[in-house]
Amino acid sequence: MKLYEKLVHDIAEAIRAGVLAPGEKLPSIRQACLNHKLSPATIFKAYYELENLGLIRAQPKSGYYVSNHVLKTLAAHNTPLPEQESMTVAVSDMVFSILSSIKDPATVPLGSAFPWPALFPLERLSRSLARATKHMGAAEIVESLPPGNRHLRRQIAQRYLMTGIQADTDSIVITNGAFEALNLCLEAVTKPGDLVVIESPAFYGCLQALERLQLKAVEIPVDPVRGMDLEYLEQMLEKCPIRACWSMTSFQNPMGVSMPPDRKQALVELVTRYEIPLIEDDVYGELYFGLQEHQPAKAYDKQGYVMHCSSFSKTLAPGYRVGWALPGRYEKEVERLKVITSLSTSTIAQAAIADFLQHGGYDRHLRKLRAGFELQQHQYLHLVAQYFPEETQVTRPNGGYFLWIALPEYVDALLLFRQALEQGVSIAPGPIFSVRHQCRHCIRLNYSKPVGPDVERAFKTLGQLISAMKLGK
Amino acid sequence: MKLYEKLVHDIAEAIRAGVLAPGEKLPSIRQACLNHKLSPATIFKAYYELENLGLIRAQPKSGYYVSNHVLKTLAAHNTPLPEQESMTVAVSDMVFSILSSIKDPATVPLGSAFPWPALFPLERLSRSLARATKHMGAAEIVESLPPGNRHLRRQIAQRYLMTGIQADTDSIVITNGAFEALNLCLEAVTKPGDLVVIESPAFYGCLQALERLQLKAVEIPVDPVRGMDLEYLEQMLEKCPIRACWSMTSFQNPMGVSMPPDRKQALVELVTRYEIPLIEDDVYGELYFGLQEHQPAKAYDKQGYVMHCSSFSKTLAPGYRVGWALPGRYEKEVERLKVITSLSTSTIAQAAIADFLQHGGYDRHLRKLRAGFELQQHQYLHLVAQYFPEETQVTRPNGGYFLWIALPEYVDALLLFRQALEQGVSIAPGPIFSVRHQCRHCIRLNYSKPVGPDVERAFKTLGQLISAMKLGK
Numbered sequence: 001m002k003l004y005e006k007l008v009h010d011i012a013e014a015i016r017a018g019v020l021a022p023g024e025k026l027p028s029i030r031q032a033c034l035n036h037k038l039s040p041a042t043i044f045k046a047y048y049e050l051e052n053l054g055l056i057r058a059q060p061k062s063g064y065y066v067s068n069h070v071l072k073t074l075a076a077h078n079t080p081l082p083e084q085e086s087m088t089v090a091v092s093d094m095v096f097s098i099l100s101s102i103k104d105p106a107t108v109p110l111g112s113a114f115p116w117p118a119l120f121p122l123e124r125l126s127r128s129l130a131r132a133t134k135h136m137g138a139a140e141i142v143e144s145l146p147p148g149n150r151h152l153r154r155q156i157a158q159r160y161l162m163t164g165i166q167a168d169t170d171s172i173v174i175t176n177g178a179f180e181a182l183n184l185c186l187e188a189v190t191k192p193g194d195l196v197v198i199e200s201p202a203f204y205g206c207l208q209a210l211e212r213l214q215l216k217a218v219e220i221p222v223d224p225v226r227g228m229d230l231e232y233l234e235q236m237l238e239k240c241p242i243r244a245c246w247s248m249t250s251f252q253n254p255m256g257v258s259m260p261p262d263r264k265q266a267l268v269e270l271v272t273r274y275e276i277p278l279i280e281d282d283v284y285g286e287l288y289f290g291l292q293e294h295q296p297a298k299a300y301d302k303q304g305y306v307m308h309c310s311s312f313s314k315t316l317a318p319g320y321r322v323g324w325a326l327p328g329r330y331e332k333e334v335e336r337l338k339v340i341t342s343l344s345t346s347t348i349a350q351a352a353i354a355d356f357l358q359h360g361g362y363d364r365h366l367r368k369l370r371a372g373f374e375l376q377q378h379q380y381l382h383l384v385a386q387y388f389p390e391e392t393q394v395t396r397p398n399g400g401y402f403l404w405i406a407l408p409e410y411v412d413a414l415l416l417f418r419q420a421l422e423q424g425v426s427i428a429p430g431p432i433f434s435v436r437h438q439c440r441h442c443i444r445l446n447y448s449k450p451v452g453p454d455v456e457r458a459f460k461t462l463g464q465l466i467s468a469m470k471l472g473k
Numbered sequence: 474m475k476l477y478e479k480l481v482h483d484i485a486e487a488i489r490a491g492v493l494a495p496g497e498k499l500p501s502i503r504q505a506c507l508n509h510k511l512s513p514a515t516i517f518k519a520y521y522e523l524e525n526l527g528l529i530r531a532q533p534k535s536g537y538y539v540s541n542h543v544l545k546t547l548a549a550h551n552t553p554l555p556e557q558e559s560m561t562v563a564v565s566d567m568v569f570s571i572l573s574s575i576k577d578p579a580t581v582p583l584g585s586a587f588p589w590p591a592l593f594p595l596e597r598l599s600r601s602l603a604r605a606t607k608h609m610g611a612a613e614i615v616e617s618l619p620p621g622n623r624h625l626r627r628q629i630a631q632r633y634l635m636t637g638i639q640a641d642t643d644s645i646v647i648t649n650g651a652f653e654a655l656n657l658c659l660e661a662v663t664k665p666g667d668l669v670v671i672e673s674p675a676f677y678g679c680l681q682a683l684e685r686l687q688l689k690a691v692e693i694p695v696d697p698v699r700g701m702d703l704e705y706l707e708q709m710l711e712k713c714p715i716r717a718c719w720s721m722t723s724f725q726n727p728m729g730v731s732m733p734p735d736r737k738q739a740l741v742e743l744v745t746r747y748e749i750p751l752i753e754d755d756v757y758g759e760l761y762f763g764l765q766e767h768q769p770a771k772a773y774d775k776q777g778y779v780m781h782c783s784s785f786s787k788t789l790a791p792g793y794r795v796g797w798a799l800p801g802r803y804e805k806e807v808e809r810l811k812v813i814t815s816l817s818t819s820t821i822a823q824a825a826i827a828d829f830l831q832h833g834g835y836d837r838h839l840r841k842l843r844a845g846f847e848l849q850q851h852q853y854l855h856l857v858a859q860y861f862p863e864e865t866q867v868t869r870p871n872g873g874y875f876l877w878i879a880l881p882e883y884v885d886a887l888l889l890f891r892q893a894l895e896q897g898v899s900i901a902p903g904p905i906f907s908v909r910h911q912c913r914h915c916i917r918l919n920y921s922k923p924v925g926p927d928v929e930r931a932f933k934t935l936g937q938l939i940s941a942m943k944l945g946k
Contacts (some may be wrong), residue, residue, distance in 0.1 A: 117611030126606040138590030141792035180815040208813040276715040319614035319820030340681040342653040347792030
């Protein structure tokens with residue numbers, strides 16, 4: 001990271017955290033030079049960049065100020081949940097209409113769950129693929145049966161080790177993406193009618209998985225600052241015969257929140273005490289901003305109750321469908337279920353990823369990807385501030401590529417979704433993330449697509465539709 | 474096919490069908506020249522080949538005779554089934570110990586369900602892969618979401634058309650191999666506790682699928698000559714609230730039998746009358762011997778009750794994990810279930826197969842593969858005749874790569890499996906193909922591995938173990 005980039009990062013972080021409040025004056029160039037021991041040119045460059053991001057504005061003959069239109073951050077809150085404890089799940093219809101909208105290339109995919117694919121090293125992956133398959137022996141086909149390609153599993157085990165997690169090569173099961181891993185883990189530890197703890201709001205794929213397996217959801221509120229409400233979780237564990245718990249502990253989809261390390265640890269201790277498996281969806285874990293790695297809850301798992309699931313689909317190779325589970329004490333059940341569900345994960349995709357991890361510069365690619373997402377988050381927040389009403393509240397996640405946006409109460413997110421789609425813009429409306437179709441005025445925006453005229457136009461369209469809703473009231 | 478090859482095929486077929494009986498004299502070379510209008514050299518070559526295959530023997534100064542050790546063909550019979558109508562299913566433990574044995578390269582994999590991978594054009598596939606992915610646009614990743622790569626689905630639709638089946642490109646759902654397709658189809662039309670008709674004996678993956686979905690099996694006997702007992706099936710449909718029917722109508726695993734066309738048609742009419750989906754597992758359909766294509770039951774499906782499933786895993790690209798379903802009236806349910814189970818099939822594998830189908834000479838490869846399997850069936854039958862006891866009965870399928878062998882009653886196939894495995898030979902014991910662990914003295918042998926000293930040694934080992942069992946009685 002260059003010096004000026006570090007400064008941009010630090011100031012943006014301070015604004016994000018509220019250390020620098022809207023309207024507050026920034027140190028002068030001269031003062032900043034002294035504070036940071038940097039040249040005026042570097043300070044200028046940083047301030048110029050911050051201005052471009054819409055985070056600060058220059059006031060002639062006065063200096064630099066934190067923008068007034070800096071958005072309100074969604075504050076910590078407790079979502080009161082209705083009385084029922086468990087719910088059957090039915091969200092698929094809504095989700096499928098959104099998925100099919102994403103397939104239209106003319107639509108600006110702000111509602112997509114996928115990262116913008118042009119950000120990935122597709123050509124280098126293709127070279128890995130060619131190298132790995134050119135002399136692929138016939139024997140490798142059988143050897144890639146579950147638990148999967150040994151070379152790939154070893155590489156994944158090494159990456160676990162780097163984040164301080166001891167994972168045996170043979171305790172990893174390769175799957176068709178993280179989504180299959182999550183589904184297998186859930187199926188391995190439940191039977192129809194069981195109660196399962198999920199987050200509220202939650203990744204809609206989680207809701208669909210429960211729907212498919214005829215499980216009942218016990219929703220635990222997710223707070224935009226602290227993540228899952230552990231106190232409420234404990235009450236529910238005490239009260240109900242819960243069979244499993246599903247949580248996205250880092251850069252939660254849709255809210256973007258990460259549980260602080262002590263809360264991750266507390267979560268693991270809780271499920272261990274109740275002897276309940278924790279299915280940890282960690283697909284965004286590698287997409288942290290800054291230099292501090294995010295450890296998953298798995299890092300605190302001493303007794304094997306955490307079933308950690310992740311993939312390369314959001315970080316390296318979308319479309320290859322290579323993910324994995326590290327299911328702890330449930331390893332054998334998950335491996336067997338993999339065999340009897342889809343037999344094996346594509347041999348060639350496994351081999352290509354293994355080759356790339358060894359030769360392709362995965363970490364270099366990740367650093368670039370993270371920096372890009374961080375920059376784009378600022379740019380998208382700037383667009384939100386520019387086009388959305390003043391009362392809008394946003395999250396400012398420390399990673400991933402989603403913004404969770406609470407629009408004014410008069411906005412019906414489902415109506416906005418339908419109207420926007422007619423004008424070539426997709427968004428993810430809040431109700432698809434909730435069993436009870438709550439979050440009616442919230443939307444999730446994907447900021448992985450680099451800003452261009454189409455994205456600007458999309459925001460303008462959304463702004464106009466929202467204004468019209470206000471007038472309609 | 475060369476002239477002498479045609480003659481070999483015709484005579485082998487006549488022996489298989491019993492037109493030429495054991496011990497019967499073949500026409501003299503001179504007579505054969507006249508009969509077939511072929512040169513003496515061609516007749517010699519054919520007889521020489523038949524002798525190598527163990528089908529005929531030369532008697533000095535007398536002529537050629539059909540071998541006396543020609544094996545007894547397993548005759549049509551009705552397996553009496555015990556009284557209960559439906560059974561919960563639990564075979565996984567046995568199947569997993571067999572699967573893991575296959576992964577050991579030192580074991581001769583006669584028990585494997587997979588075709589010998591060296592028979593496949595892996596290098597040409599790798600070239601297709603390189604060509605298809607080199608300039609793969611980012612957009613293709615989203616476009617390959619279910620129902621799947623359009624180019625691939627169009628190629629599959631064209632192949633359906635060639636066998637006389639009208640299949641719309643958009644009615645095909647690409648899956649991770651046929652096995653996922655079958656699982657999705659079954660899950661789409663059932664709920665836990667439902668009754669499902671299956672074959673007895675059946676592909677063990679079918680039994681595992683029922684076990685996983687907590688379905689109850691209603692077993693219908695499969696006759697080695699006519700296939701599924703349709704009269705018994707009709708009784709069961711009349712008597713029980715059956716929700717689905719699963720059948721492998723061509724080259725059934727494990728018996729190898731194909732239902733004659735009129736019985737396929739009758740089966741479709743039956744399920745249509747009862748308005749029950751027929752899940753048709755047709756993974757071996759392309760591996761027919763001779764020139765006559767095998768039409769699946771789907772060809773007779775006027776009202777969309779047949780859910781036809783197949784793949785490229787047995788015919789072109791093992792390990793790529795590309796299969797599909799043509800689920801008829803259940804298309805939408807299957808497509809949705811695919812999305813919420815494993816999201817998508819590997820983009821690169823889909824693209825590579827599509828490229829190969831267009832440029833790689835798939836039909837030429839298939840012709841070679843079929844001819845190889847047909848030859849190897851003769852060779853393996855020769856080994857059975859040479860090493861197994863006289864009372865052994867065999868099937869002589871017209872396609873695929875499995876022999877179903879009924880050994881003398883004193884043979885315990887499970888014991889034989891364990892003993893053989895200790896000596897580096899895997900076989901598939903009969904009981905894994907049955908809910909009630911029937912077929913205790915039957916085994917399934919995979920003849921896709923070209924005969925070499927290891928295969929010969931494996932047969933010798935099996936023969937010795939079987940002899941020891943006789944003495945043990």
